[in-house]
Amino acid sequence: MAFWIIQILNGLSFSMLLFLVAAGFTLIFGLMKIINIAHGSFYLLSAYIGLTVLRATENFLLATIASSIAVVLVGIAMQSLFLRRFYMKELQQVLLTFGFVLIIADLCLWIWGGNPMALPKPSLFRGSIWIGSVVFPSYRLFVILVGVIIAVGLWIFQEKTKFGAIVRAGVDDEEMLRGSGINIQMVFVGVFGLGALLAGIGGMIGGPFVGVFPGVDISMLLLALVVVIIGGVGSLRGAFVGSLFVGLTDNFGKALFPELSLFTLFAPMAIILAIRPTGIFGKIEE
């Protein structure tokens, strides 16, 4: 019983981390149809910057703010200086973002070296909590809480605010939105920045338990891809459900069949693609 509770909580906290990364990816894809291969690089960059700020200030909140500002600036620069020129040219966009993967990964390797590192947990959540007869690190519960709060925040943003309405309209019919006098480039930049921010927060939140190391950018990208394919690309609800599914499956897969954990992800993805090519909550193409 204790095994199951711990594994479920572990899986849930990992799910919420995946949600942060995948939600940004799916927002960007849903609006601009950009496959941002550099999405995992935001995670990487944010975690490293956060680590440096943490070492200097020992303040987790301050580190999160600093790293968030940094990745949002990088994201905005990527969109407004580079990707903007290649709107709807998927191949060029992919190659550009891949160039950024190389640049960011090598800069990080240069500055922070190749050894795996973990961010120290925020001082408030260093301890453990008793849940019935099970001891569980409180940080993992904090991660679950952050994930849920951000999911609710994104839902309110998308459904209840004007900017959210503009984004939804852009996903449905970008030309009409342009025609109604909205500065679509500003919307694109905003959404790209938001996507980068979410992945950046992911890096800070994941830093203490997944860690940060060369290659984590591509691993995170892979997991985010599986999440959005299962949940349906462009859908936040899909990203949430997909993250829960992938996080739990991955965790149990790792615990029960350590070497074959990727098969346990691959099989459901293949089945869903076979039944519903656009994912559980994806729009069905005509």
Place this chain on the structure above:
Amino acid sequence: MKVAEIFKGPFLLPSFFAVLTILFPFLFSNYYVGLVIQIFIMAIFAMSLDILVGHTGLPSMGHAAYYGVAGYATGFLCLAGVKNFWLVVVLGMGLGGLTAAFFGLLAIRARGPYFMLITLALSQVLWGIAFKWRSVTKGDDGLPGIGRPEIGMGIDLKPDLYFYYFTFAIFLIVLVALFILLNSPFGYTLRGIRESESRMKALGYNVWLYKYVGFIFAGIFAGISGALWVYYSGFVNPSNFGVDLSVKALLMLILGGSGSLFGPSIGAGIIVLLENLVSGFTERWSLVLGIVYVTVIMLFSEGIFSVFKRGRN
């Protein structure tokens, strides 16, 4: 036809390159011979991807999947003591095609960016399996110590010089095979689908089936390059499945021009040379390469020849 006429017009450049390629090892050192071997193999890989990208209009982002599958098959067979090249390469092609047949079922129904996303994810999963399944694949370390194969006819492929002519021959065979395939009614149908899928459907073509068969052909030809690369480099590891390889092939197509016979090879040549040049003089070659990618796309996103075309207009 006079002999001199053969060397005029469309045959001039190819025959110049053919002569240069044959004489090349006598003019340049072993290092450059190795580079040209890499160019041949990458050209086969890029050409196989071009069946999808340039001819069918399917921008696959996971082409390394078939390259990697054939590469690992080559590695396992070689370590199991199978030395015969023809047996290995046929199996590698078969496995590449089989993987494509499976992935194609899942990916072909999607279009445009969705198709790209799915092909990327499928190939990345193979990368992950190669990385994690340590007891079989040795994980990140990969399988080292793969020797050159035997091809019969008393030719020893161990020296790079012989392997050079061997890959050149395979490259020519693939070039001719693709030329025949893409100039057949099948090839014309693929380009018809690229131009207008709905029109081809209205004309009564089974569009899905044509795309699917094209997808499998691309996997088969990618398998050849995957096997050759493992024989050339002597080892195979998860990077043979890497997203960087799939993306690199796309860059080759954009640079050299997709949908043409020699375009992919030209792109492959540029990228391989560039990579080796850059990694030769700086430790931060990955960073420089990233900048090169970005610069190339910003300046030559319509292909390296677009600059000349622009000038002409």
